[in-house]
Amino acid sequence: xxxxxxxxxxxxxxxxxxxxxxxxxxxxxxxxxxxxxxxxxxxxxxxxxxxxxxxxxxxxxxxxxxxxxxxxxxxxxxxxxxxxxxxxxxxxxxxxxxxxxxxxxxxxxxxxxxxxxxxxxxxxxxxxxxxxxxxxxxxxxxxxxxxxxxxxxxxxxxxxxxxxxxxxxxxxxxxxxxxxxxxxxxxxxxxxxxxxxxxxxxxxxxxxxxxxxxxxxxxxxxxxxxxxxxxxxxxxxxxxxxxxxxxxxxxxxxxxxxxxxxxxxxxxxxxxxxxxxxxxxxxxxxxxxxxxxxxxxxxxxxxxxxxxxxxxxxxxxxxxxxxxxxxxxxxxxx
Numbered sequence: 001x002x003x004x005x006x007x008x009x010x011x012x013x014x015x016x017x018x019x020x021x022x023x024x025x026x027x028x029x030x031x032x033x034x035x036x037x038x039x040x041x042x043x044x045x046x047x048x049x050x051x052x053x054x055x056x057x058x059x060x061x062x063x064x065x066x067x068x069x070x071x072x073x074x075x076x077x078x079x080x081x082x083x084x085x086x087x088x089x090x091x092x093x094x095x096x097x098x099x100x101x102x103x104x105x106x107x108x109x110x111x112x113x114x115x116x117x118x119x120x121x122x123x124x125x126x127x128x129x130x131x132x133x134x135x136x137x138x139x140x141x142x143x144x145x146x147x148x149x150x151x152x153x154x155x156x157x158x159x160x161x162x163x164x165x166x167x168x169x170x171x172x173x174x175x176x177x178x179x180x181x182x183x184x185x186x187x188x189x190x191x192x193x194x195x196x197x198x199x200x201x202x203x204x205x206x207x208x209x210x211x212x213x214x215x216x217x218x219x220x221x222x223x224x225x226x227x228x229x230x231x232x233x234x235x236x237x238x239x240x241x242x243x244x245x246x247x248x249x250x251x252x253x254x255x256x257x258x259x260x261x262x263x264x265x266x267x268x269x270x271x272x273x274x275x276x277x278x279x280x281x282x283x284x285x286x287x288x289x290x291x292x293x294x295x296x297x298x299x300x301x302x303x304x305x306x307x308x309x310x311x312x313x314x315x316x317x318x319x320x321x322x323x324x325x326x327x328x329x330x331x332x333x334x
Contacts (some may be wrong), residue, residue: 001049001095001101001102001327002014002015002019002021002029002047002049002095002100003100003102004014004097004098004099004100005286008067010039010041010042011038011039011041011042011043011045011049011097011098012037012038012039012040013037013038013039013040013100014037014051015032015034015035015036015037015049016034016035018034018035018051018052018053019034019035019036019049019050019051020033020034020049020050020051020052020084021033021034021035021036021047021048021049021333022030022047022048022049022050022084022085023038023040023045023047023211024045024046024047024048025040025044025045025046026044027046032085034052034124039314041098041100042097045085045098046095047094047095048056048088048095049093049095049100049102050081050084050087050088050093051081051082051107052081052082053080054078054079054080054164054212055078055079055080055107056076056077056078057077057078057079057110057111057114057115058074058075058076058079059074059075059076059077059111059114059115059118059119060072060073060074060075061115061119061217062075063119063122063123063127064123064126064127065126065127065129065130065131065134066126066128066129066131067130067131069131069173069177070174071126071131071134071135071138071171071173071174071235072170072171072172072173072298072328073119073122073126073142073167073168073170073171074170074171074172075118075122075142075143075146075166075168075169076167076169077114077118077163077165077167078163078166078167079110079149079161079162079163079164080161080162080164081162082159082160082161082162083160084160085160086159086160087106087159087160087161090159091104091106091109091110091157092104092106093106098316100127102324104304106316107255107305110159110161111160113155113156113161114150114156114161117149117150117153117155117156118149118150118166120149120299121146121148121149121150122142122145122146124143124145125138125141125142126138126142126171129141130189131173131177132181134182135171137166138171139170140168140172142168142215143166143167143168146166146168147163147166148165151162152162179228204290214326217286220256294301317332
């Protein structure tokens with residue numbers, strides 16, 4: 001929208017670079033171009049503002065396919081006004097000299113023209129296309145057909161309109177039909193998910209089985225090694241016992257041999273001592289065989305005195321002394 005200010009009965013218009021301004025004064029074109037500014041009087045001025053920038057026109061309409069299914073088409077048409085003079089002559093782009101607003105709705109007229117033209121070509125394509133094919137290849141087919149139809153439409157160049165681009169965003173069936181069409185794909189996806197789940201479970205079971213087998217094999221190997229350890233310990237203990245028995249046998253044999261040797265030595269010593277004692281006794285007996293009885297008694301008393309315990313004092317009664325002297329006297333007489 002143009003920017004219009006008032007000064008002392010005059011009006012000043014300042015246009016935008018993307019707006020083409022046409023100023024007629026008393027039926028003559030005085031100013032013509034984008035982004036211009038000038039002074040004018042409202043009573044003698046006829047102003048038009050034509051946008052020359054690219055504009056996006058979004059449209060949504062319904063169409064019916066060859067199998068009588070309703071689809072919603074979402075598309076966007078990019079256009080621009082390439083000839084502002086022709087567009088201003090064909091459509092009402094006049095603006096109010098006081099406010100700078102359009103007196104009519106030229107862009108809505110352009111939108112209606114473009115929407116109806118695009119819808120006509122899209123309906124023509126989809127009416128000969130089944131729903132399944134339209135959902136797969138319909139977007140590109142509709143886009144190409146609409147672009148070709150708009151380019152060949154004679155009213156657009158006659159109105160100064162140039163089509164920049166055509167985009168078809170989506171083709172969507174009714175919600176019930178869309179859910180029905182999604183069901184097989186969802187079932188297939190669910191089947192794939194279930195298969196993946198089963199495979200994952202199978203892999204997990206196989207891994208658990210492998211782990212269990214490894215643990216069992218480890219336990220078996222551990223038990224086998226424990227058995228070997230027990231056997232080895234038994235062998236070692238048996239060997240130690242055998243070695244201890246052998247050592248005890250050797251030690252017993254040595255002790256026995258030593259005892260025998262000691263016994264033999266003691267027997268030999270005893271025999272030698274006995275023989276010596278016997279010889280000494282025999283010699284002693286031979287020596288005393290020729291000695292008088294009184295001498296022997298005296299020797300006996302001497303030996304007895306030597307072997308008696310120590311006596312500090314001896315008391316001899318007269319009876320004992322009398323008997324002893326009597327025995328000694330009898331012995332002398334004999």
